[in-house]
Amino acid sequence: MGGHLPVxxxxxxxIGGAFPRSESGHTFQLRSDDGRLLANAxxxxxxxxxxxxxxxxxxxxxxxGRTAYxxxxxxxxxxxxxxxRRDEFVxxxxxGGRSDESARNEVEQAVDRWVWYAGWADKVHQVLGTxxxxxxxxxxxxxxxxxxxxxxxxxxxxPLLGLASRLAPAIxxxxxxxxxxxxxxALVAMSLAEVLTTSDVPGxxxxxxxxxxxxxxxxxxxxxxxxxxxxxxxPADLPDEALADAAENVKRLVHGDATAASPSVIAxxxxxxxxxxxxxx
Numbered sequence: 001m002g003g004h005l006p007v008x009x010x011x012x013x014x015i016g017g018a019f020p021r022s023e024s025g026h027t028f029q030l031r032s033d034d035g036r037l038l039a040n041a042x043x044x045x046x047x048x049x050x051x052x053x054x055x056x057x058x059x060x061x062x063x064x065g066r067t068a069y070x071x072x073x074x075x076x077x078x079x080x081x082x083x084x085r086r087d088e089f090v091x092x093x094x095x096g097g098r099s100d101e102s103a104r105n106e107v108e109q110a111v112d113r114w115v116w117y118a119g120w121a122d123k124v125h126q127v128l129g130t131x132x133x134x135x136x137x138x139x140x141x142x143x144x145x146x147x148x149x150x151x152x153x154x155x156x157x158x159p160l161l162g163l164a165s166r167l168a169p170a171i172x173x174x175x176x177x178x179x180x181x182x183x184x185x186a187l188v189a190m191s192l193a194e195v196l197t198t199s200d201v202p203g204x205x206x207x208x209x210x211x212x213x214x215x216x217x218x219x220x221x222x223x224x225x226x227x228x229x230x231x232x233x234x235p236a237d238l239p240d241e242a243l244a245d246a247a248e249n250v251k252r253l254v255h256g257d258a259t260a261a262s263p264s265v266i267a268x269x270x271x272x273x274x275x276x277x278x279x280x281x
Contacts, residue, residue: 009039011186013048013210014193016055017203023047028211030187033097041186043211046219049178052207053225056149056176059204064146064174072121075172078199079114085195086111089160092187096159110164116261117168124173124266132274139277144270146174147252148227151220153180153213155233155258159188162258166232169265171205178226179208180217182233186210218242221251228252228269 010027012019022042030039044052063071082089086107093103129143150170155162163185170177181189193208209216214235221229221238222245229246231238231253246253254268 008037011039011041011190011210013042013044013052014190014196014206014208015048015052015204016058016207017197017201019193019197020048020051022211023051026211028183028186030183032095036095038095038187041183041190041210044180044209044216046216048209049216049219049223052178052209053149053151053220053223055204055207056178057225059202060146060148060174060176063171063176063202063205066174068122068125068173071172071174072118074200075114075118075121075168078168078195078201079111079118081195081199082107082114082192083111085191089188089191092191093160096184096187106158106161110160113161113164113261114168117172117266120169120263120266121172124263127263128267128270128272134276137279139279140274141277142272142274144173144267145273147269147271148175149178149225150175150228150230150254150269151178151180151217151223151226152230153217153232153234154185154189154230156182156184158259159185160192162233163189163192165259165261165265166230166256167206170230170269173266173270175228175269176205177207178220179206180213180220180233181208181210182213183211185233214238218245221246222249224249226251228254230254230256230268232256232258 024045026043027040090103132140134140221242
């Protein structure tokens, strides 16, 4: 028997820490820049979106209840595991048309981005929170809290750095995320899912859906159990009705740079709470 039979990989979805098939049963092909078949991927449906939001909601309180130091450790572990598989991600980016140097630079930047946001986990509250002067015998504190469940339309380019630059700041303070990755970024996104599942990230904190991002976004914007939607990688022609649905249920809409790194990006996914407390004698 001569030669080795090619075994084409089929990527599933990433929901609740598991890898289920799409409820629709539909898949699409992932091809290299020169047309080679690389893998098959699941095309997520609206029911898959609902299941992912349910998983994210179930995990959110527990994730937010962890210490900031522990969340930083988990994000640092993601960087460790991503760095351990750097050659695999370099190959994935090369298949997408990148040069070897460009692919290696992007992987290194993505690893650094996870480390950078891990370091902010136990510092961002001190930077963004304040003690407010008031006229009266009261303490007045403003401090940040996680928004809750965030649906994120991640950019196609750069695929790995863009995903790290939007996902890490969203989850570092206690939010949970449902990532919508388009077909161009699906291979990178699902490869990262395999990193996340071995990186101490609790099930449901990050959920990844691939396929028709533009088709799923209007349903995310209208979903009453989604607290924010990151439109950084969203198409420019979103229906006005979908944006009106988001306004009707007072959903936070976030627009961000695909490669920015700043505490201000973390702040996009936070709510500020102000508390009054009487000064005792």
